Amino acid sequence: MTGTIKRARDxxxxxxxxxxxxxxxxxxxxxANPLATVVAYSLMEPDGQIGLGNYxxxxxxxxxxxxxANSLVMSLSTTxxxxxLGLVIAYATQRCRVPGRALLLGAVALPLLAPSLxxxxxxxxxxxxxxxxxxxxxxxxxxxxxxxxxxxNTLYALPQAVLIIAAALRSADARIYEAAEVLGxxxxxxxxxxxxxNIKFGLLSAAFIIFTVTITDFGNAATIGGDYAxxxxxxxxxxxxxxxxxxxxxxxxxxxxxxxxxxxxxRVATERQFGSGSEAAVPLTPAWTPARDLPMTVxxxxxxxxxxxxxxxxxxxxxxxxxPYRFDLTLRHYAVKISGGYEPLWTTVQVSLGAAxxxxxxxxxxxxxxxxxxxxxxKPIYLLCLLPAAVPGLVLGLAYVLTFNAxxxxxxxxxxxxTLLAVCNMMHxxxxxxxxxxxxxxxxxxxxxxxxxxxxxxxxxxxRDVTGPWMAPTLVSVFFFLFMRSMVxxxxxxxxxxxxxxxxxxxxxxxxxxxxxxxxxxxxxxTMAVVVLAAGLMRLSLRLLGRGG
Amino acid sequence: MTVMAxxxxxxxxxxxxxxxxxxxxxxxxxxxxxxxxxIAAYVAAAKTALPDVALKVLRLSTGDLSARILAEAANPxxxxxxxxxxxxxxxxxxxxxxxxxxxxxxxxxxxxxRGADGRWFAATGYMAAFCVNTERLKAKGLxxxxxxxxxxxxxxxxxxxxxxxxxxxxxxxxxxxxLQQQGEEAGWKLIKGxxxxxxxxxxxxxxxxxxxRAGEFAIGVSLAFAAIxxxxxxxxxxxVIPAGGAGYELEASGLMRTSKNPADAKRxxxxxxxxxxxALYGRYxxxxxxxxxxxxxxxxxxxxxxxxxxxxVRMDFDMSAKMRSAILERWQKEIGR
Numbered sequence: 011m012t013g014t015i016k017r018a019r020d021x022x023x024x025x026x027x028x029x030x031x032x033x034x035x036x037x038x039x040x041x042a043n044p045l046a047t048v049v050a051y052s053l054m055e056p057d058g059q060i061g062l063g064n065y066x067x068x069x070x071x072x073x074x075x076x077x078x079a080n081s082l083v084m085s086l087s088t089t090x091x092x093x094x095l096g097l098v099i100a101y102a103t104q105r106c107r108v109p110g111r112a113l114l115l116g117a118v119a120l121p122l123l124a125p126s127l128x129x130x131x132x133x134x135x136x137x138x139x140x141x142x143x144x145x146x147x148x149x150x151x152x153x154x155x156x157x158x159x160x161x162x163n164t165l166y167a168l169p170q171a172v173l174i175i176a177a178a179l180r181s182a183d184a185r186i187y188e189a190a191e192v193l194g195x196x197x198x199x200x201x202x203x204x205x206x207x208n209i210k211f212g213l214l215s216a217a218f219i220i221f222t223v224t225i226t227d228f229g230n231a232a233t234i235g236g237d238y239a240x241x242x243x244x245x246x247x248x249x250x251x252x253x254x255x256x257x258x259x260x261x262x263x264x265x266x267x268x269x270x271x272x273x274x275x276x277r278v279a280t281e282r283q284f285g286s287g288s289e290a291a292v293p294l295t296p297a298w299t300p301a302r303d304l305p306m307t308v309x310x311x312x313x314x315x316x317x318x319x320x321x322x323x324x325x326x327x328x329x330x331x332x333x334p335y336r337f338d339l340t341l342r343h344y345a346v347k348i349s350g351g352y353e354p355l356w357t358t359v360q361v362s363l364g365a366a367x368x369x370x371x372x373x374x375x376x377x378x379x380x381x382x383x384x385x386x387x388x389k390p391i392y393l394l395c396l397l398p399a400a401v402p403g404l405v406l407g408l409a410y411v412l413t414f415n416a417x418x419x420x421x422x423x424x425x426x427x428x429t430l431l432a433v434c435n436m437m438h439x440x441x442x443x444x445x446x447x448x449x450x451x452x453x454x455x456x457x458x459x460x461x462x463x464x465x466x467x468x469x470x471x472x473x474r475d476v477t478g479p480w481m482a483p484t485l486v487s488v489f490f491f492l493f494m495r496s497m498v499x500x501x502x503x504x505x506x507x508x509x510x511x512x513x514x515x516x517x518x519x520x521x522x523x524x525x526x527x528x529x530x531x532x533x534x535x536x537t538m539a540v541v542v543l544a545a546g547l548m549r550l551s552l553r554l555l556g557r558g559g
Numbered sequence: 560m561t562v563m564a565x566x567x568x569x570x571x572x573x574x575x576x577x578x579x580x581x582x583x584x585x586x587x588x589x590x591x592x593x594x595x596x597x598i599a600a601y602v603a604a605a606k607t608a609l610p611d612v613a614l615k616v617l618r619l620s621t622g623d624l625s626a627r628i629l630a631e632a633a634n635p636x637x638x639x640x641x642x643x644x645x646x647x648x649x650x651x652x653x654x655x656x657x658x659x660x661x662x663x664x665x666x667x668x669x670x671x672x673r674g675a676d677g678r679w680f681a682a683t684g685y686m687a688a689f690c691v692n693t694e695r696l697k698a699k700g701l702x703x704x705x706x707x708x709x710x711x712x713x714x715x716x717x718x719x720x721x722x723x724x725x726x727x728x729x730x731x732x733x734x735x736x737x738l739q740q741q742g743e744e745a746g747w748k749l750i751k752g753x754x755x756x757x758x759x760x761x762x763x764x765x766x767x768x769x770x771x772r773a774g775e776f777a778i779g780v781s782l783a784f785a786a787i788x789x790x791x792x793x794x795x796x797x798x799v800i801p802a803g804g805a806g807y808e809l810e811a812s813g814l815m816r817t818s819k820n821p822a823d824a825k826r827x828x829x830x831x832x833x834x835x836x837x838a839l840y841g842r843y844x845x846x847x848x849x850x851x852x853x854x855x856x857x858x859x860x861x862x863x864x865x866x867x868x869x870x871x872v873r874m875d876f877d878m879s880a881k882m883r884s885a886i887l888e889r890w891q892k893e894i895g896r
Contacts (some may be wrong), residue, residue: 072891140695140774154759232762237896243726246762251623251726252887253629253650332793334773335694349599349616411630426636505627508636509588509615523620524595525771525788 029379031370044409051259096171102310104179117314130233132320154236162230171216178212183291215445226402254439262405272396328531343532362496399441403501435496450484562580566571593642596841638818643808649880658816666833672848681809684846688783689799690768706802729764736806740872804872
């Protein structure tokens with residue numbers, strides 16, 4: 011008997027070690043390692059010395075402080091707007107009865123599966139100086155600059171905020187809400203006293219993600235930002251414009267500073283929460299409450315309309331003879347004039363499946379392990395997991411080249427392969443997946459896990475029978491998030507494609523650079539169609555599996 | 560063969576390539592910043608001329624490609640650089656990666672199209688041009704500009720877009736062209752004067768033309784290639800080559816010191832100067848350095864002058880490359896958007 015328990019304990023220990031060790035090794039090799047290269051470049055001075063000279067010259071550069079101020083203003087504004095809108099969408103879909111819930115979530119998620127060119131083009135087609143809405147209203151608004159960039163960044167950050175906030179709102183204990191109601195507290199009061207405190211971690215995580223993805227994003231700034239200089243465009247100017255890696259590395263490292271906020275996030279993560287995730291929780295099924303549900307429906311659908319129209323107009327333009335002059339419909343832009351044709355699209359599907367599958371498994375394992383380890387170990391890993399979002403894609407991609415193409419290193423064999431593309435994408439979006447997983451894990455009732463453990467269930471059983479099923483919806487959303495982003499991301503992989511291994515987003519960029527904007531839109535439409543189709547198939551098979559099991 | 564079997568075959572090919580990672584004999588990998596459609600035509604023609612050489616091409620924009628080449632410098636993955644803006648090619652760090660080689664036919668090139676030490680040569684080039692949207696001009700009641708100085712007129716305020724020289728090689732070539740043509744003092748005065756009318760400095764060199772053809776702005780200061788392409792696509796655009804002279808850039812090629820297949824790489828570089836290649840250049844390029852070039856009828860129709868060389872500023876590329884950071888620093892201080 012003791013032998014069995016000991017064996018079980020041993021296997022538990024091994025499982026825990028693997029759950030921690032494998033993701034941690036991946037993080038160290040594929041993130042900390044290239045990041046160290048960036049740090050090294052930032053410290054290498056022009057005369058070969060090691061020091062802080064590059065930092066001094068960046069801070070003395072004419073445009074640096076203005077770009078910093080612009081970046082902060084832009085990121086804080088986007089955080090405020092996207093957090094509020096994200097809360098509305100997440101609350102409407104998780105805690106209210108709104109018609110077309112799945113459709114609503116899909117609409118808001120659209121920017122995740124749209125290449126960044128599409129979003130910029132869509133906004134210009136609508137709100138540009140020669141845009142449809144502009145012409146309809148007969149006024150000339152200037153979309154290029156702060157406002158255009160704010161809209162584009164909000165569109166892009168919104169689904170990522172919804173992902174996390176929805177995970178926080180997913181489970182709730184109806185008993186607490188009923189008790190509050192019996193005690194006479196109003197709906198508004200219940201929202202502020204029960205709901206909000208309970209999703210504090212989710213909200214902070216979402217705010218952190220919105221802020222960091224906004225401050226590092228370059229694609230929107232390049233298409234619609236006009237002359238509004240931000241730090242990401244400074245990096246681009248240094249690295250791509252002037253081939254100055256060291257200065258680019260400095261700005262890249264400085265962009266990590268906001269991640270220090272994560273110290274606070276990690277502390278909140280350890281706070282106990284109440285009201286959800288109890289072992290005896292009664293799931294909350296929102297009753298039809300017109301005073302709450304009607305305005306929420308209108309608000310949520312109004313928000314969802316913007317991405318639908320923005321992306322829809324680009325899809326429409328891909329079928330139009332010559333936007334915006336000849337509107338007869340045609341398929342001619344779908345015969346893309348680019349070497350490789352649609353071939354890279356299939357490579358992209360494979361890369362994205364790999365990134366999503368590996369990412370979801372590693373993140374779940376890591377999250378599971380972190381919940382069972384002492385805080386001294388958890389804290390540094392936690393911070394490491396929050397860094398990837400703060401690294402601009404351009405910096406990550408070049409750091410991958412510098413690191414994984416170094417001769418004589420064991421990982422050099424990976425360079426130039428589709429595998430490295432998948433790994434890079436997984437790391438690029440690691441933080442979003444991590445925070446969503448952690449938010450979801452907080453919902454798993456600890457008492458339930460304790461009970462299972464005291465009944466003699468080892469960790470493998472616990473994962474299979476308690477944590478796994480409870481986490482399934484959150485893990486599925488993490489998987490789809492990673493899959494979608496991996497299908498369309500450009501900024502890092504543009505430096506990792508080779509003459510024989512390329513991806514769809516690079517083809518789209520090349521078509522656009524060659525002047526075939528409508529063909530780029532057509533290619534993007536095909537990519538989005540493949541994502542939607544693949545996501546649909548996977549959802550269907552998941553549902554069938556669920557029924558079978 | 561069934562689709563399935565073909566897939567499997569393709570996968571196993573990929574897998575072998577991934578695992579072995581080495582280059583089979585007869586493969587030449589070229590990194591290029593040439594344009595998409597011309598690359599396809601050249602690669603097809605090169606395959607006929609060099610049937611035993613498997614030519615692999617990675618195409619990226621000038622800036623992205625330069626960054627890629629420098630990042631890979633410790634372990635280069637390519638055999639040749641094929642058509643990279645010469646101002647970038649002259650960067651000492653890229654020069655250090657190149658092996659001196661004088662391809663067959665290089666003696667026919669003018670001296671300005673060859674590096675003195677044989678590390679690079681240029682068969683083709685591209686030039687600055689204005690993309691002018693005729694519909695928008697008409698709607699605003701504006702005349703078409705003919706030269707840079709016309710763009711100083713306040714009536715064009717907010718209707719001109721230019722590439723940002725800090726992030727775009729095209730933007731820098733325009734600034735360098737103005738400075739080399741007008742001299743430093745008059746050049747900076749012109750640049751500052753233009754600034755008053757410029758609505759936006761865009762991050763890439765071809766995008767100003769794209770927003771102009773879409774009717775967002777009347778005039779996009781960009782490249783002749785982008786203007787001609789827009790005309791051919793049917794946009795209401797005319798190309799204007801600045802009457803006083805347009806800045807230009809040569810597209811340089813060279814052999815990598817680290818090439819694993821230098822024999823075939825040299826044969827390919829020779830081919831880029833062959834008559835067969837030159838015959839194709841006429842169809843795609845507005846600047847060809849090999850002798851006997853006449854622009855195609857389509858180019859003339861789009862607005863290219865018959866004698867292109869007369870329309871070009873005399874560029875000193877060594878100077879452009881050397882002065883780059885000083886000029887950009889001044890630009891950021893005085894224009895600074």
